[in-house]
Amino acid sequence: xxxxxxxxxxxxxxxxxxxxxxxxxxxxxxxxxxxxxxxxxxxxxxxxxxxxxxxxxxxxxxxxxxxxxxxxxxxxxxxxxxxxxxxxxxxxxxxxxxxxxxxxxxxxxxxxxxxxxxxxxxxxxxxxxxxxxxxxxxxxxxxxxxxxxxxxxxxxxxxxxxxxxxxxxxxxxxxxxxxxxxxxxxxxxxxxxxxxxxxxxxxxxxxxxxxxxxxxxxxxxxxxxxxxxxxxxxxxxxxxxxxxxxxxxxxxxxxxxxxxxxxxxxxxxxxxxxxxxxxxxxxxxxxxxxxxxxxxxxxxxxxxxxxxxxxxxxxxxxxxxxxxxxxxxxxxxxxxxxxxxxxxxxxxxxxxxxxxxxxxxxxxxxxxxxxxxxxxxxxxxxxxxxxxxxxxxxxxxxxxxxxxxxxxxxxxxxxxxxxxxxxxxxxxxxxxxxxxxxxxxxxxxxxxxxxxxxxxxxxxxxxxxxxxxxxxxxxxxxxxxx
Numbered sequence: 158x159x160x161x162x163x164x165x166x167x168x169x170x171x172x173x174x175x176x177x178x179x180x181x182x183x184x185x186x187x188x189x190x191x192x193x194x195x196x197x198x199x200x201x202x203x204x205x206x207x208x209x210x211x212x213x214x215x216x217x218x219x220x221x222x223x224x225x226x227x228x229x230x231x232x233x234x235x236x237x238x239x240x241x242x243x244x245x246x247x248x249x250x251x252x253x254x255x256x257x258x259x260x261x262x263x264x265x266x267x268x269x270x271x272x273x274x275x276x277x278x279x280x281x282x283x284x285x286x287x288x289x290x291x292x293x294x295x296x297x298x299x300x301x302x303x304x305x306x307x308x309x310x311x312x313x314x315x316x317x318x319x320x321x322x323x324x325x326x327x328x329x330x331x332x333x334x335x336x337x338x339x340x341x342x343x344x345x346x347x348x349x350x351x352x353x354x355x356x357x358x359x360x361x362x363x364x365x366x367x368x369x370x371x372x373x374x375x376x377x378x379x380x381x382x383x384x385x386x387x388x389x390x391x392x393x394x395x396x397x398x399x400x401x402x403x404x405x406x407x408x409x410x411x412x413x414x415x416x417x418x419x420x421x422x423x424x425x426x427x428x429x430x431x432x433x434x435x436x437x438x439x440x441x442x443x444x445x446x447x448x449x450x451x452x453x454x455x456x457x458x459x460x461x462x463x464x465x466x467x468x469x470x471x472x473x474x475x476x477x478x479x480x481x482x483x484x485x486x487x488x489x490x491x492x493x494x495x496x497x498x499x500x501x502x503x504x505x506x507x508x509x510x511x512x513x514x515x516x517x518x519x520x521x522x523x524x525x526x527x528x529x530x531x532x533x534x535x536x537x538x539x540x541x542x543x544x545x546x547x548x549x550x551x552x553x554x555x556x557x558x559x560x561x562x563x564x565x566x567x568x569x570x571x572x573x574x575x576x577x578x579x580x581x582x583x584x585x586x587x588x589x590x591x592x593x594x595x596x597x598x599x600x601x602x603x604x605x606x607x608x609x610x611x612x613x614x615x616x617x618x619x620x621x622x623x624x625x626x627x628x629x630x631x632x633x634x635x636x637x638x639x
Contacts, residue, residue, distance in 0.1 A: 162194035164340070167203060167364065168347040170210035171357030177202035182337060187253040187483040187522045188473040194251075196340050199365040204332070204373040207361040211303045211330035212379050214358025219300045219328040226326050227278055232353040233322070234271045237346075241268075244314065244345055249474040251339035252310050253482040253522070254437065256475060262437075267314035270619060273604045274322045277621045293638075297631040300328035301405060302381030304627065305374035307367075307395070309387045310339035310485050311440040311544075316386045316409075317346055319607070319618040324384075325359060327627040332361045332380070334370045336387075338485055367391055375399045375406075382407070382627070389542075389568075389612045407626055408614030409442070409607070411542040412570030415563035416445035417553075417585065420454045422575035422597075427458045429598050430573065431465040431548055435526050438481045439546035440489075442613070443571035443593070447532075447539055448550045449559050455552045459508055459530040462548060466509035466526040469546070473521065483522040484545055490522040493545035497527055500538040505529040505549070534562050542568070556585065564590045570609035571595065592617075 165181060166173040176197040183192035199207075218226075237244070244267075245260035254263045287294040304324050308316040313335065324331045335343035347362045363370050371391075375383050375398035382405040385395050392408040399406050416430045430445050439446070450458040470480035484490050497512050510527030524545050532539050532549040539549050553559040563572055571593040574582050586594040592609035593601065601607070604620030617626055 161192055162341070164194050164344055165197040167197075167199060167207070168344075168351065168360070168362040169207045170361065171351070176200070177206070184251055184338070184341060185486065186250050187485050188475055190487075190520050190522070194341055196337070196364050198337060199363040199370045201373055203363050204365070204370050204377065207332045207363045208303060208374070208377050208379050210358040210361055211332055214356060215300075215303060215330045218330055218356060218359050221328065223278070223281075223283065226328065227275065229353055229355050230271065230275060230322055230326055233349055234268070234275070236349045236352050237271065238268060240345065240349060244342055247341040247345050248313055248339070251341045252313065252485045253474045255472070255480055255482045256477050257479070258437070259474070263312065264314060266312060267318040269603070270315065270318040271322050273620055274326060274624065277604055277624055278326050281621065281624060293634060293636045295633045295636045297633055298625065298628045299631055301627055301629050302329060303379055304329045304331045304382040304384060305377070305380045306331050306333045307371050307374065307383065307385040307387065308333065308335050308343070310336035311437065313339050313342040314346065317343055319623060320384050321346070321360065323624045323627045325355070327624060329382075329627055330359045332363060332374060334363055334365055334374060337364060337366050340364050367394075371395070372398050376402065378402055380404060384616070384626075385409070386616075392614055407616045409616035409618060410609070410612060410614040411568055412442040412444070412609065412613050413447060413540065413542055413566045413568040414443055414445045414571045414573060414591075415447045415449050415566070415589075416573040417559045417563060417575065418448060418450045418454070418458060419576040419578070419581070420451040421577040423577065425598070426575035427461040428465055430575070431462040431528070434548045435466070435469050435481055435546040438484050438524065440484060440544050442542070445571070445573045446543065446548060447534075448548060449553050449562055450550060451559075452552045452554050459528075459550055462528045462550060463509040466528045466548070469526040471515045471518070471523050471526070481526070481546060484524055485522065487522060489544065490524065493524050493543055493547065496538055496541060496543045496545075497547060500529050500532070500536065500549070503536045503538070505536060505538060506531040510547075534565050540566060556581065560585060560588050567612040568609070569611035570613035
């Protein structure tokens with residue numbers, strides 16, 4: 158084992174500082190099960206220090222000209238792209254994204270979001286007329302204040318950039334608490350922000366866990382907003398913790414997406430859907446983990462999905478290639494194994510994969526790409542978010558039944574529709590209860606907001622709506638026009 162990276166510092170008020178009290182935690186490489194770094198978890202004093210720095214910086218930063226804030230973000234983008242290889246290394250070692258996927262997708266997601274925010278911000282109107290009917294009434298968009306940002310381990314830079322960038326563009330100051338499981342990429346991001354010359358206190362980073370720093374930010378009287386991405390269970394806890402201070406709470410939570418495949422879908426629909434389910438080792442909240450297939454093409458779809466699973470290679474994140482890597486931790490691996498076994502016990506038909514490590518693997522948190530057929534929507538594997546490469550296939554007979562099954566879930570993040578009938582696609586999309594619907598393999602457009610409904614939270618991250626999420630609107634009447 159190589160010497161551990163020492164990352165036992167926090168970024169507060171424009172400097173790397175020691176924690177107030179030593180509380181160390183090892184960061185585990187999920188491909189090898191060996192420690193790759195050691196960090197410190199913050200306590201109340203560290204959180205207070207970071208919030209105090211953000212509060213002190215708020216008055217000056219919130220009054221800067223938009224062009225000045227934009228220039229800082231453009232500089233962040235330049236440095237971020239320059240350090241892409243370093244960022245990819247960090248993500249591969251902390252959460253297990255394979256080498257090529259880490260650079261081409263995980264790191265690239267950060268670039269994509271920063272670029273989209275820059276574009277949206279250039280056209281953003283901070284003072285807008287209410288309408289022709291009220292010529293002296295204006296709507297002003299202003300910073301929320303000090304914001305606490307709590308990000309997950311599965312898409313580290315995707316989520317960090319969706320929160321930090323709009324916060325600082327809006328004129329907020331922030332304290333970031335990345336996942337303690339995958340903190341290295343966020344610490345590198347802090348280095349990038351520091352090199353970009355952001356004023357002291359505008360951006361701060363404190364490592365910690367949910368019950369510690371996460372709760373401290375959620376309950377802190379000087380934090381005006383919490384933006385959280387993670388599990389529904391944790392989102393509920395944060396909402397309760399934040400209630401006494403009446404701060405703004407924005408949640409992007411779990412999902413159990415339905416992928417409705419009609420008989421007239423294109424011939425790549427099932428392959429596309431299965432690959433999407435296994436992508437990032439199934440560790441995406443918007444993964445299409447329930448494949449609903451019209452009965453006339455059901456048997457062929459099951460056969461095709463099983464073949465995709467059998468052909469999906471599983472290997473170390475340190476290797477190049479188009480394989481999937483491990484899941485993030487032993488705790489996640491154990492949970493996924495239990496749920497696969499639950500599917501077997503409840504009577505679903507296992508057609509690919511199953512419990513245990515893939516063939517030829519003797520260490521690392523690797524999961525066999527798994528497909529269940531003949532799943533009923535009341536089974537545990539159809540209702541719980543597994544967060545692993547596990548696909549459940551459910552037959553349906555009519556459009557109405559497909560919609561009913563798709564909506565029969567506590568979640569409502571992303572659903573998918575595959576059909577050659579445009580009118581049907583539109584009709585079904587409008588009836589699906591989710592924040593997003595993607596059809597026939599077409600991704601959301603640049604700047605489109607990411608977020609859900611029901612137990613998936615109601616965040617809207619990205620683009621113009623993502624900027625507005627980090628602002629408060631103010632109604633002003635009697636506006637004097639020059």
